[in-house]
Amino acid sequence: MRRAALLIVCTAACAAETVEPRLPTPTDGGFITLPDSGGVACRPNFDGVIARDEVVFAPGVEVRYRTNPSGTAAPVDTRGVDAGNGRRRWDFSSPAGDRVTLSLQRAEGQWFAATFPTAQYAAALDPRRSDLGVYRAGDAAVELLGVVGAAESAGTSVVYESPVEILRFPLRVGATWTVETRTRPDATVERLPVASQDRYLVVVDARGEVRTPAITFTDALRVRVEVTQRFPSGSGARRIQYLWMAECYGEVARITSTDGELNPDFTSASEYRRLDL
Amino acid sequence: MRCALALSLALAAGAASAQTPTPRPGDEGAAAAREPFRDAPGVTPLHEPLRDTANARDTRIRVRGFFRTRGDVGLNWDLGRGPTPSLPAVWPTPYAERAGRNTQTNLDMRLRLDATADIGWGVSLHGRLHVLDNLRWGSVPEGEFVGGAVNQSSPPDPIQVRQLYAQVLLPFGMLYAGRMGALIDWGTGFFINAGNGLDDDFGDVGDRVAFVAPLGGLLWSVAYELTASGVGSDALRPEIKPAFDLDPSDDVRTFAFSVSRWDAPATRDRRLAARRTTVNFGLLGAYRSQSWDLAPGSTPAINTAIRRDLDAFVGDAWLRADVGSFTFEGEFAYVGFRIGNASLDPAAALNVETTGQQIGALLRADWRASPRFFARVEFGYASGDSRPGFGARPTNRAARAGDLDGPQLDLTTTPRDTNINNFRFHPNYRVDLIMWRRIIGTVTDAWYVRPMVRGRIWSMLSVEASVIGSVAVQPNSTPSGRAPLGVEADLGLVYEQEHGFVARLDYGLLIPLAGWTNVVRGVDPTLAHALHLVMAFRY
Numbered sequence: 016m017r018r019a020a021l022l023i024v025c026t027a028a029c030a031a032e033t034v035e036p037r038l039p040t041p042t043d044g045g046f047i048t049l050p051d052s053g054g055v056a057c058r059p060n061f062d063g064v065i066a067r068d069e070v071v072f073a074p075g076v077e078v079r080y081r082t083n084p085s086g087t088a089a090p091v092d093t094r095g096v097d098a099g100n101g102r103r104r105w106d107f108s109s110p111a112g113d114r115v116t117l118s119l120q121r122a123e124g125q126w127f128a129a130t131f132p133t134a135q136y137a138a139a140l141d142p143r144r145s146d147l148g149v150y151r152a153g154d155a156a157v158e159l160l161g162v163v164g165a166a167e168s169a170g171t172s173v174v175y176e177s178p179v180e181i182l183r184f185p186l187r188v189g190a191t192w193t194v195e196t197r198t199r200p201d202a203t204v205e206r207l208p209v210a211s212q213d214r215y216l217v218v219v220d221a222r223g224e225v226r227t228p229a230i231t232f233t234d235a236l237r238v239r240v241e242v243t244q245r246f247p248s249g250s251g252a253r254r255i256q257y258l259w260m261a262e263c264y265g266e267v268a269r270i271t272s273t274d275g276e277l278n279p280d281f282t283s284a285s286e287y288r289r290l291d292l
Numbered sequence: 293m294r295c296a297l298a299l300s301l302a303l304a305a306g307a308a309s310a311q312t313p314t315p316r317p318g319d320e321g322a323a324a325a326r327e328p329f330r331d332a333p334g335v336t337p338l339h340e341p342l343r344d345t346a347n348a349r350d351t352r353i354r355v356r357g358f359f360r361t362r363g364d365v366g367l368n369w370d371l372g373r374g375p376t377p378s379l380p381a382v383w384p385t386p387y388a389e390r391a392g393r394n395t396q397t398n399l400d401m402r403l404r405l406d407a408t409a410d411i412g413w414g415v416s417l418h419g420r421l422h423v424l425d426n427l428r429w430g431s432v433p434e435g436e437f438v439g440g441a442v443n444q445s446s447p448p449d450p451i452q453v454r455q456l457y458a459q460v461l462l463p464f465g466m467l468y469a470g471r472m473g474a475l476i477d478w479g480t481g482f483f484i485n486a487g488n489g490l491d492d493d494f495g496d497v498g499d500r501v502a503f504v505a506p507l508g509g510l511l512w513s514v515a516y517e518l519t520a521s522g523v524g525s526d527a528l529r530p531e532i533k534p535a536f537d538l539d540p541s542d543d544v545r546t547f548a549f550s551v552s553r554w555d556a557p558a559t560r561d562r563r564l565a566a567r568r569t570t571v572n573f574g575l576l577g578a579y580r581s582q583s584w585d586l587a588p589g590s591t592p593a594i595n596t597a598i599r600r601d602l603d604a605f606v607g608d609a610w611l612r613a614d615v616g617s618f619t620f621e622g623e624f625a626y627v628g629f630r631i632g633n634a635s636l637d638p639a640a641a642l643n644v645e646t647t648g649q650q651i652g653a654l655l656r657a658d659w660r661a662s663p664r665f666f667a668r669v670e671f672g673y674a675s676g677d678s679r680p681g682f683g684a685r686p687t688n689r690a691a692r693a694g695d696l697d698g699p700q701l702d703l704t705t706t707p708r709d710t711n712i713n714n715f716r717f718h719p720n721y722r723v724d725l726i727m728w729r730r731i732i733g734t735v736t737d738a739w740y741v742r743p744m745v746r747g748r749i750w751s752m753l754s755v756e757a758s759v760i761g762s763v764a765v766q767p768n769s770t771p772s773g774r775a776p777l778g779v780e781a782d783l784g785l786v787y788e789q790e791h792g793f794v795a796r797l798d799y800g801l802l803i804p805l806a807g808w809t810n811v812v813r814g815v816d817p818t819l820a821h822a823l824h825l826v827m828a829f830r831y
Contacts, residue, residue: 059639061595079704108643114706229703231641234595262639292703 059262061234063222067184069262072152074121074136081228082288083112085143089287091270093257094280095223103223103237105259107268107289110228114291115142122149127163130174134160141286146171150181157182170206174199179215186236186260190219216241225259225268227289232261235268239279255279264290351411356831357404360490361429363825364398369730371802371817373810376771377692382808383731399429414461420454420473426493455497465505473497479574479610482654482672482735483625485718490794490828492720498546513550519580520544523592538592541584544602550576563614564660570614580604580629587638599641601632619658626651627715644708646701650715651675664748669741672723676737676765677714683769684716684733694771694812696732714769724760724780725800725822737769738762738777756784770807777807791830798824 059069083089089112095105122134127149137147145165151158158178164171175196183192194215202209221237238258245251255276259268271286370381372394386393403423410416424447433441457470473495478484487495502515522542524535537543552574555563563570582602590596605628612621627650634646653673660666677683681691681698691698702709717735722728723742728735744758762777764770770777784798804817 058589059637061639226643229643229708230635231643233639233641264640292708 059234061262063187063234063236065184065186065236065260065262067154070157070182070184070260070265071263072119072136072150072157074119076119078117078119079291080115080117080142080288081110081112081291082115082143082286083284085141088273088283088285091282091284091287093270093282093284095221098223101222103221104226105223105237105268106226107287108226108228112287113143115288117142120147126167127172130163130172131160137163142288143286145169151178155184156180164205171204173202173204173209175213179213181215181217181240182238182260183217186219186238188219188222188236190217192217210247212245214243214245216243225261225289227267227291229292230267230290232259232264232267235259235261253277255281351409354408354410356406356408358490358828358830359401359403360826360828361399361401362491362827363823364396365821365823366396366398366726366730367821368394368818369396369726369820369822370394371731371804371808371820373771373804373808373815373817374813375810376696377694378689378698379696382696382771400426401429402426415458416460417456417458418470418472419456422452422454424450425452454495457500465503468500468502468504471497471499472502478576479608479612479623480621480654480656480721482623482717482721483608483652485720487720489720490830491722491796491826494719502548509553511550511552511554513548513552515546515548517546517548518543519546520582523586527592539584542582542586542597544580544582546578546580548576548578550574552576560614567616568614569616571612573611574609576606576608578606580606585636588636590638596638598635598638599633602629604629617660619656619660621654621656621658623654624651625653625715642703644703644710646710646712648712649675650713652715652717666746667744669743670723671739671741672717672735673739674715674717674736674765675713676769677712678766678768679709681769682732682737683712683714684736693768693773694810696771714766724758724802725782725798725824726802726820727762727778727780727804730822737766738764752788754786754788756782756786758782764807767807772807772809772811774806774809776805778802778804794826794828794830796824796826798822800824 092106095103098104117139120137122128122131122137125137127137127147128134131149133151134149135151137149140146140148140162146169147163147165149160149163151160157180159175159181160178161174162171163173176199177194177196179194179196180192183190194217195213196215197212198210200210218239218241219236220239223235223237225232225235236259238260240256240258241253242256243251243253253275255272257268257270258266261267268289269286270284270288272281273283273285366383369383370385371383373382375381386396402425403421405419405421405423407419407421408416409418427447430444432445432447434443434445435441453471455470455472457468457472459466459468474484474486485492485494487493498517498519500515500517502513504511504513506512520543521537522544523538525532525538526535527538552572554572554574555570560570560572580602581604582600585598585600586592587596587598606626608623608625610621610623612619627648629648631646633641635642651673652675655671656668658666658668677700679691679698679700679702680693681695681700683697683700685697686699687697689698690702690704700712700714714737719734721735723735723740740760740762742758742760744756746754746756748754759779759781761779764775764777767773767775780800780802782798782800784796787793787795800822802820802822804820808817809815810817
């Protein structure tokens with residue numbers, strides 16, 4: 016259980032970049048516009064590259080996702096279909112599952128603020144669970160600094176000795192990087208000490224259209240994150256996670272494999288999350 | 293779109309009243325044939341202008357219109373009920389003092405100029421200008437310290453060309469082309485309204501070509517409107533002049549058809565005076581479509597194109613019967629639309645359709661007891677939508693229960709609410725002074741009953757009194773969640789001095805009912821008052 020929790024933590028990327036959809040007004044013709052609003056200027060340029068300023072991290076934002084219930088395995092198609100021109104098309108429009116809300120919380124003032132003095136925000140690693148990932152969004156990357164419980168009483172506090180670059184900008188197909196880190200010795204999960212040495216292999220490996228239950232994103236990048244953990248006992252864990260990132264919307268879908276997955280085209284997921292309204 | 297639909301009857305009226313030209317055999321062709329340099333390139337014969345003037349046909353220019361100024365006094369238009377979840381009050385209140393003042397005043401003006409040039413040969417040109425349109429008095433003082441202002445600036449857009457079109461009488465009907473509005477009110481005016489009235493604020497115009505023909509005692513009309521032509525070639529190649537419509541697939545096109553039997557006002561007056569039974573009616577339909585759209589502010593490209601898939605249909609049926617001293621009139625309107633993808637962002641297409649099924653209806657019974665006394669009972673209905681707020685002036689802020697207004701769809705609910713079903717009366721169709729006209733904006737999501745009487749008490753002076761009781765169709769749309777909205781009594785005094793001058797003073801008293809109660813704070817609404825003065829100098 017502790018290992019599983021830690022693994023989920025490790026693969027949690029930027030959580031809640033998307034902002035509220037704007038609803039129709041007389042001045043805009045009565046139509047709905049969906050990109051960032053509320054003073055955050057972002058306009059997709061469809062260049063196949065997601066620059067840092069095309070992803071918004073705004074504490075206070077809430078994003079609604081549809082996901083499979085906790086503890087269930089969802090059938091998925093991570094491969095999608097060939098859409099021509101080197102692009103793919105993924106259909107995640109199934110309305111099955113539960114609607115969950117993910118909130119981006121300001122790190123300042125939280126119980127763990129002293130542990131992560133450079134943190135900017137925290138977000139649930141998995142909207143079905145309470146553990147929070149603690150992040151720092153810099154000019155060139157979004158870094159995962161560690162994991163904490165929603166409350167101090169949960170007894171979960173994991174700090175990485177070196178931050179994990181979950182997203183390194185600009186994102187474009189072919190971008191690849193590796194991060195190796197380890198937990199600090201005082202790490203605990205549910206009050207029990209934990210330790211692991213983690214290796215992240217991140218590859219932006221495809222580009223194409225993503226269809227979610229309510230919205231079709233015409234130009235998204237798929238980011239594959241392979242996480243391998245080694246524990247002091249000599250055992251290990253492995254998990255593959257795909258993130259679909261869209262300009263101005265951030266993460267619009269996520270599929271996480273079950274533990275020990277080796278096949279990158281896996282068809283059964285522990286988490287099948289896609290943006291909803 | 294409602295204006296495009298109005299066109300058919302508008303044009304019908306024009307056809308009915310068009311002048312028949314008095315053709316005289318001109319010598320234009322003969323003069324041109326005698327012109328020795330007529331085919332010489334680059335040569336302008338000296339006597340060309342003189343010849344043109346001599347051959348001009350019975351040209352006449354008529355200018356009509358009015359200058360109006362209006363004054364208002366509003367008292368307690370926020371109904372003293374406190375805030376809604378999204379607004380500090382249902383009507384914006386004075387800002388400089390926190391309490392004790394809820395009286396507001398306003399003065400504005402407008403010059404309307406309708407010009408017609410009868411060219412002859414059955415051709416005429418028409419234009420409408422608005423000058424200082426609804427300009428609030430004192431709204432553009434010069435200088436930042438307005439206490440020392442001694443002058444008013446011109447507003448940024450002092451003259452607006454509202455209409456400009458031409459018509460020609462052909463052997464088989466009347467052809468119109470240009471930017472035009474509904475030149476008359478179709479039916480009762482609750483759906484399609486020309487905005488020709490002295491106190492009107494809104495008027496729709498469209499770029500159309502239309503044809504009207506009398507056949508079988510009816511007027512038949514068809515119209516094509518290019519509602520939006522989309523981006524032009526200048527977006528990519530500004531050196532090309534004039535710009536050209538870049539892509540027909542992003543155009544919004546409207547086709548309208550109507551058939552009607554309609555008597556001009558003068559004709560109807562004669563028949564009413566003779567107590568002749570007269571039946572007028574009309575039936576119109578219009579279809580609008582758009583396939584693609586361009587993201588606002590974007591450079592046209594495949595990446596910035598949005599698949600829109602918009603279809604809309606509008607239908608209206610109207611019937612009026614003058615029987616003796618009574619008139620019975622009814623109108624039914626329907627608006628249905630489907631938007632395949634309502635997103636304005638090409639990067640994110642909505643997978644759910646936005647649809648609407650809206651219905652409006654009006655019934656009237658008039659009684660002309662004498663040339664000096666007129667009475668009317670009117671019933672109006674506008675379909676509603678169950679989302680919070682009326683949807684008369686929706687903003688982009690999602691409405692919460694208790695809000696005055698807001699979007700009438702919500703894609704975040706389960707199941708999604710993708711329908712916008714509230715019918716909105718034309719805002720020029722006014723039934724009161726305070727609640728619908730000012731606070732809500734127009735009749736929507738409600739039904740009402742409105743009896744009124746009008747009597748001429750002197751040759752140039754009339755009084756008018758009316759009472760309107762309004763109830764929401766969807767109680768969830770009101771600020772309290774309760775259906776009864778209010779009772780408003782309005783009393784008017786009209787002074788009309790021949791054609792040139794009209795003054796009208798109205799007083800309104802609104803008794804708000806349970807629909808305006810602030811249930812969160814437990815505050816009941818209080819009475820609101822209005823004074824409204826219109827002075828129109830017609831020419």
